[in-house]
Amino acid sequence: MDIELRHIHKYFGPVHANDDISLTIPSGTIFGLLGENGAGKSTLMKILSGYYHPDAGEILIDGKPVELQFPADAIRHGIGMLHQDPLDFPPLRVLDDFMVGYPKGLTLPRTEARQALRTISEQFGFTLDPDAYVGSLTVGERQQLEIARLLWLGAQVLIFDEPTTGISAQQKENLFAALHRLAKEGKTVIFVTHKLEEVNQLCDRVAVLRAGKLVGEMGPPYDLDGLVRMMFGKVVTKGERMVTPLGKTVLQIKNLALEDARLRIEGVDLEVHEGEVIGLAGMEGSGQRHLLRACAGLERPVEGKIWLDGHDMTGKGYHDFLRRGVAYVPAARLEEALVPTLTLLEHFILAGEQRGLVIDRQAALEHTRERIETFNIRGLPHSTVESLSGGNQQRALLALLRPGLRLILMEHPTRGLDLESAIWVWHNLKRRCREERTAIFFMSSDLEEILHYSDRILVFFSGQVSDPIPATETNIEELGQLIGGRGFEPIAEVQP
Numbered sequence: 187m188d189i190e191l192r193h194i195h196k197y198f199g200p201v202h203a204n205d206d207i208s209l210t211i212p213s214g215t216i217f218g219l220l221g222e223n224g225a226g227k228s229t230l231m232k233i234l235s236g237y238y239h240p241d242a243g244e245i246l247i248d249g250k251p252v253e254l255q256f257p258a259d260a261i262r263h264g265i266g267m268l269h270q271d272p273l274d275f276p277p278l279r280v281l282d283d284f285m286v287g288y289p290k291g292l293t294l295p296r297t298e299a300r301q302a303l304r305t306i307s308e309q310f311g312f313t314l315d316p317d318a319y320v321g322s323l324t325v326g327e328r329q330q331l332e333i334a335r336l337l338w339l340g341a342q343v344l345i346f347d348e349p350t351t352g353i354s355a356q357q358k359e360n361l362f363a364a365l366h367r368l369a370k371e372g373k374t375v376i377f378v379t380h381k382l383e384e385v386n387q388l389c390d391r392v393a394v395l396r397a398g399k400l401v402g403e404m405g406p407p408y409d410l411d412g413l414v415r416m417m418f419g420k421v422v423t424k425g426e427r428m429v430t431p432l433g434k435t436v437l438q439i440k441n442l443a444l445e446d447a448r449l450r451i452e453g454v455d456l457e458v459h460e461g462e463v464i465g466l467a468g469m470e471g472s473g474q475r476h477l478l479r480a481c482a483g484l485e486r487p488v489e490g491k492i493w494l495d496g497h498d499m500t501g502k503g504y505h506d507f508l509r510r511g512v513a514y515v516p517a518a519r520l521e522e523a524l525v526p527t528l529t530l531l532e533h534f535i536l537a538g539e540q541r542g543l544v545i546d547r548q549a550a551l552e553h554t555r556e557r558i559e560t561f562n563i564r565g566l567p568h569s570t571v572e573s574l575s576g577g578n579q580q581r582a583l584l585a586l587l588r589p590g591l592r593l594i595l596m597e598h599p600t601r602g603l604d605l606e607s608a609i610w611v612w613h614n615l616k617r618r619c620r621e622e623r624t625a626i627f628f629m630s631s632d633l634e635e636i637l638h639y640s641d642r643i644l645v646f647f648s649g650q651v652s653d654p655i656p657a658t659e660t661n662i663e664e665l666g667q668l669i670g671g672r673g674f675e676p677i678a679e680v681q682p
């Protein structure tokens with residue numbers, strides 16, 4: 187069964203969730219639909235499965251236009267969807283759930299349904315006990331039940347919306363085996379995901395959505411960097427950054443001096459504006475970290491002044507800065523930022539604003555699940571933070587930062603991360619700049635990163651700090667020379 191979507195539009199108030207999407211999906215394929223959270227994937231699939239009505243556009247099945255008012259219409263046309271949040275009936279037994287939606291309704295003999303469930307289960311290697319309660323099933327088993335139900339209802343096209351969220355590696359393997367099996371039998375599998383490696387493992391073809399628009403399609407062998415660019419687009423490039431309008435002053439530093447046993451930094455003057463990104467470049471240990479820490483109240487200046495939103499913060503401590511909306515994200519994620527042996531859930535509980543002494547675990551669990559989903563963290567609420575990959579730890583750290591911060595201070599935001607995670611981190615940071623007017627101050631030893639994401643750059647050389655340099659007025663070579671000391675005063679003789 188070939189599916190064609192033509193010029194689909196869908197609005198939610200001001201949000202253009204699907205913007206003129208045209209797509210052809212041939213039968214017998216595993217077709218990936220890739221995109222960041224909020225790209226419009228679920229919306230498009232809900233339109234295809236009759237849960238939403240498009241504001242414009244049409245759907246064709248085998249070349250004929252169809253009107254899908256309700257999910258039952260879609261199922262009649264052979265299209266069924268497994269939702270991101272499973273639509274099940276926990277107080278029901280597996281067999282009753284299996285029978286939900288069957289047109290013959292109550293007149294259907296249970297023995298016939300039981301037999302059908304057994305046949306499908308055997309075919310796909312599912313392990314479903316017809317008499318168990320649905321509420322007792324694992325997420326993987328609920329998916330199996332939903333697949334069985336849709337197949338029995340005659341689905342030819344099965345849509346899986348982010349089905350690997352919340353299942354184990356073994357369940358994922360079983361699921362993928364079932365998907366391959368479905369495609370082999372001529373069914374069309376539409377696989378919605380934001381995970382590149384799943385596209386790579388599974389899909390015959392992939393379409394990428396970004397901000398409601400179809401940005402492109404690709405077949406194997408996949409150019410993963412190309413897919414990353416399609417997913418994230420120009421949101422993170424330098425050109426786009428120039429249009430981020432700067433707001434009022436967030437942070438003001440006047441004639442600041444900082445000192446430790448081996449380094450003295452002095453005469454730093456700077457104003458940082460809402461939405462602005464300032465990159466700190468320099469050899470490790472040239473003073474960048476001191477300045478970052480001073481801006482978070484983690485280090486006291488020996489001279490000079492610091493204001494936040496007009497409030498004099500000179501000499502104040504970390505908690506005062508925190509209260510004024512400053513967050514510090516250290517490079518040593520597991521040593522300084524996260525607490526090993528504690529789970530994601532426990533981190534969100536600790537970071538949350540608690541009213542009273544009783545923790546509402548259910549609410550905390552829901553909040554944690556929502557954060558895991560929104561921040562693409564590959565982990566479960568009960569995963570300990572040390573069990574996560576570096577990229578996922580960094581995502582978790584960003585997820586723990588409350589919205590609406592005034593200033594985020596970051597040491598090496600993307601050190602040790604894979605390309606996808608690195609782009610994701612900046613995507614998230616830039617979104618905060620744009621939408622929440624947060625200013626960002628970061629240090630990095632990666633000059634490309636500094637040049638790419640900063641509005642202005644400060645170069646550090648042995649405690650000396652350059653004037654702010656607009657990122658568009660410099661390049662890697664020049665930064666490299668500055669970092670090496672060119673243009674700075676010669677280093678003074680080392681004092682005994």
Ligand SMILES: Nc1ncnc2c1ncn2[C@@H]1O[C@H](COP(=O)(O)OP(=O)(O)O)[C@@H](O)[C@H]1O
Binds near residue numbers: 201203221225227
């Ligand atoms: N029922 C809804 N009401 C209002 N806005 C919605 C609704 N569903 C989705 N949206 C918005 O539409 C956009 C696309 O969402 P969605 O299709 O869920 O994206 P994805 O599945 O790719 O993460 C988002 O901005 C989202 O907030």
Ligand SMILES: [Mg+2]
Binds near residue numbers: 228270
């Ligand atoms: Mg979705």
